[in-house]
Amino acid sequence: MHLRTIAFRGAFFFEHSQIRHYLSNPQKLTYKHLYIYQECINFAPPNKLMTYVIQNNQTMSHRFSPLLLFLFAVTTSCTRHTAESDINLNSVDLFFAVADSVAQRQEVAEATWDSLAHSDGYVMAGWQKRKGLIRNALLIAFHPDSTKARNTLLQGQLSMSDPRFHTSLLVRNYVDMKQHWSELQDFRRDYDYASIQKQARQTLQQFLPNFVDSLLTFPNIGFICGDAECRSKRSGITLDINYFYKYPEEGIRVLTHEMFHTYRAHFEDHERFDSIPVLWVVNNLQNEGIADLIDKPLDYDPVIEYAKMGYPEQLAQMYLEAVAATSDKMARLDSLTLSWAHQQITKEEYFQQTSGLFPLGGHPNGRYITNLLVAHGLQDQLLAHFADPVTFLLLYNQVAARENLHVMSEGFILLMNSHSSQNSKY
Numbered sequence: 001m002h003l004r005t006i007a008f009r010g011a012f013f014f015e016h017s018q019i020r021h022y023l024s025n026p027q028k029l030t031y032k033h034l035y036i037y038q039e040c041i042n043f044a045p046p047n048k049l050m051t052y053v054i055q056n057n058q059t060m061s062h063r064f065s066p067l068l069l070f071l072f073a074v075t076t077s078c079t080r081h082t083a084e085s086d087i088n089l090n091s092v093d094l095f096f097a098v099a100d101s102v103a104q105r106q107e108v109a110e111a112t113w114d115s116l117a118h119s120d121g122y123v124m125a126g127w128q129k130r131k132g133l134i135r136n137a138l139l140i141a142f143h144p145d146s147t148k149a150r151n152t153l154l155q156g157q158l159s160m161s162d163p164r165f166h167t168s169l170l171v172r173n174y175v176d177m178k179q180h181w182s183e184l185q186d187f188r189r190d191y192d193y194a195s196i197q198k199q200a201r202q203t204l205q206q207f208l209p210n211f212v213d214s215l216l217t218f219p220n221i222g223f224i225c226g227d228a229e230c231r232s233k234r235s236g237i238t239l240d241i242n243y244f245y246k247y248p249e250e251g252i253r254v255l256t257h258e259m260f261h262t263y264r265a266h267f268e269d270h271e272r273f274d275s276i277p278v279l280w281v282v283n284n285l286q287n288e289g290i291a292d293l294i295d296k297p298l299d300y301d302p303v304i305e306y307a308k309m310g311y312p313e314q315l316a317q318m319y320l321e322a323v324a325a326t327s328d329k330m331a332r333l334d335s336l337t338l339s340w341a342h343q344q345i346t347k348e349e350y351f352q353q354t355s356g357l358f359p360l361g362g363h364p365n366g367r368y369i370t371n372l373l374v375a376h377g378l379q380d381q382l383l384a385h386f387a388d389p390v391t392f393l394l395l396y397n398q399v400a401a402r403e404n405l406h407v408m409s410e411g412f413i414l415l416m417n418s419h420s421s422q423n424s425k426y
């Protein structure tokens with residue numbers, strides 16, 4: 001049973017097939033699954049690979065290119081091993097090679113597209129089944145005969161519900177890469193990737209009190225050519241090479257944000273979260289809120305930052321609306337949870353009404369709360385209990401009272417503190 005973390009950075013491209021599995025086996029469905037599912041259907045474009053093929057531009061020549069041989073060579077040569085984890089650039093190198101071929105109108109064999117989609121970084125990102133997406137976007141961006149398709153796709157900003165949205169995101173990024181193609185290749189070759197871990201470790205050491213160095217297991221890091229999202233998966237963290245090239249410091253901070261999650265996992269009381277599943281929701285707010293202190297400055301502006309990543313303003317507005325509604329959302333979580341606990345609403349009603357309450361992976365509301373705690377001088381207490389959602393709620397309540405926000409009820413806090421009682425089971 002594996003569900004992907006749905007930090008906002010991975011929210012768009014969730015595996016719907018897994019969700020479908022749970023929907024067809026409702027007895028296995030838990031609050032967490034529904035919460036995540038709601039996130040996806042609210043904010044994700046359909047997860048079918050885009051069929052936006054450049055149908056009018058299928059005139060590329062079909063002569064054989066020696067690309068496959070080259071690909072064989074690079075797959076065995078470009079992983080940088082370090083003492084603690086791998087920093088893997090296979091996907092980037094394959095992508096560069098394929099893009100060069102496409103730009104020269106050389107045929108790219110099906111097996112090569114397969115190799116690309118199954119290269120390490122894309123596999124880490126969970127994109128191995130997205131060959132069509134990668135191929136379409138690459139062809140639209142790089143093929144000399146794709147100008148018309150490219151212009152059509154990039155004309156204006158597509159809505160996130162548009163089935164071509166994800167393709168357009170990639171194409172926009174690939175076209176941007178073309179603007180500094182040789183500099184990007186130099187960067188890929190010359191950057192000191194081993195320094196990433198050093199910088200991330202230092203950042204976390206300075207950030208967290210009583211930092212236990214030995215618990216910081218560095219994940220594998222895979223660079224891809226995709227969108228600007230940083231994805232944290234079981235197999236490692238993936239990041240777009242072009243984003244990292246343009247914003248290396250932000251890239252390191254984003255990676256540190258993800259590493260914080262893996263570090264924090266050592267301290268999470270999963271047994272307790274399972275017995276009181278709404279704690280999972282509060283835990284997520286705390287987890288993302290604290291992680292965002294690492295990579296999002298206090299003056300973080302989602303409108304600017306999302307635009308930088310190629311996302312539509314629609315998403316930034318969603319973020320801002322969620323932030324503005326934090327108090328209302330906490331009030332709703334409070335009353336719905338108590339209604340369920342008092343058996344005034346059914347489990348299904350409770351799931352339905354609370355799932356999706358904190359959109360975008362909980363980041364906007366989590367970050368709003370942690371920023372508020374910092375502004376009220378509670379950062380030390382927040383970080384001293386960085387994996388304790390109940391303390392997080394108590395700190396929130398202190399500040400909420402001063403800020404005229406909804407204060408979570410005593411009943412809710414009691415429920416959070418109960419442990420494995422019959423009533424707390426969902």
Ligand SMILES: [Zn+2]
Nearest residue numbers: 007257288291
């Ligand atoms: Zn996160």
